[in-house]
Amino acid sequence: METGLIRKNVEAILEGLPQNVELVAAAKTRTTSEIEEAIEGGVGIIGENYVQEAAGAFRDIGHKVKWHFIGHLQKNKVKKAIEIFDVIETVDSLKLAEAINRKCAALGKTMSVFIEINSGKESQKSGVYPEDAIKLVKKIALLSNIKVRGLMTMGPLSGDPENARPYFSNTKELFDKIKKEEIAGVTMDYLSMGMTNSYKVAIDEGANIVRIGTKIFGDRG
Numbered sequence: 001m002e003t004g005l006i007r008k009n010v011e012a013i014l015e016g017l018p019q020n021v022e023l024v025a026a027a028k029t030r031t032t033s034e035i036e037e038a039i040e041g042g043v044g045i046i047g048e049n050y051v052q053e054a055a056g057a058f059r060d061i062g063h064k065v066k067w068h069f070i071g072h073l074q075k076n077k078v079k080k081a082i083e084i085f086d087v088i089e090t091v092d093s094l095k096l097a098e099a100i101n102r103k104c105a106a107l108g109k110t111m112s113v114f115i116e117i118n119s120g121k122e123s124q125k126s127g128v129y130p131e132d133a134i135k136l137v138k139k140i141a142l143l144s145n146i147k148v149r150g151l152m153t154m155g156p157l158s159g160d161p162e163n164a165r166p167y168f169s170n171t172k173e174l175f176d177k178i179k180k181e182e183i184a185g186v187t188m189d190y191l192s193m194g195m196t197n198s199y200k201v202a203i204d205e206g207a208n209i210v211r212i213g214t215k216i217f218g219d220r221g
């Protein structure tokens, strides 16, 4: 991409975001120098889908930004993941939460996590079904080295962002419902939803974290 464009893209996106909404730069397949340019533009959170890929960028960039894991986390990658990430956005089972808890306990760490909601109930997708979410949150809340701080959802992908709206609004309803439960140790601070083509709709529906890749870095090759 033309030099300076990534930076300009970030600046333009940040300019248009409401005060309370945080931008995650979804960095899969991007080089460290592309990520650095996004950071120069004002990005404070990098989202990574693969632990191995993140490890390379993290080695160069380190803690000057926050790192969010937004992919599907395999249990054999948990140990490495908890060394890098500030938030794991995609916890969707008790087993995964227990694995994270165990590794964190060994390091004396507490990991902030979001629960990934499969808002479209798509069998091929990750995430807990909405109706099973509260039960899962209550179980994870008992793990002492994990703190549930919000929800994340993708929603079914579609050309028209309006198609995503009901999935976002249902996830916001679930977010409010969990908040009302006042589960000990659980705070519903963050609702992560919306990508390049859907983030404006997501913000309308209550997202306070948006995860944007293409609109920052250009099309993935």
Ligand SMILES: *Cc1c(COP(=O)(O)O)cnc(C)c1O
Pocket (backbone or CB within 6 Å): 026, 028, 049, 070, 071, 154, 194, 195, 196, 197, 211, 212, 213, 214, 215
């Ligand atoms: C790639 C990715 C994004 C960003 O997608 P774009 O359409 O490129 O903005 C957001 N969230 C997750 C989980 C992703 O994997």
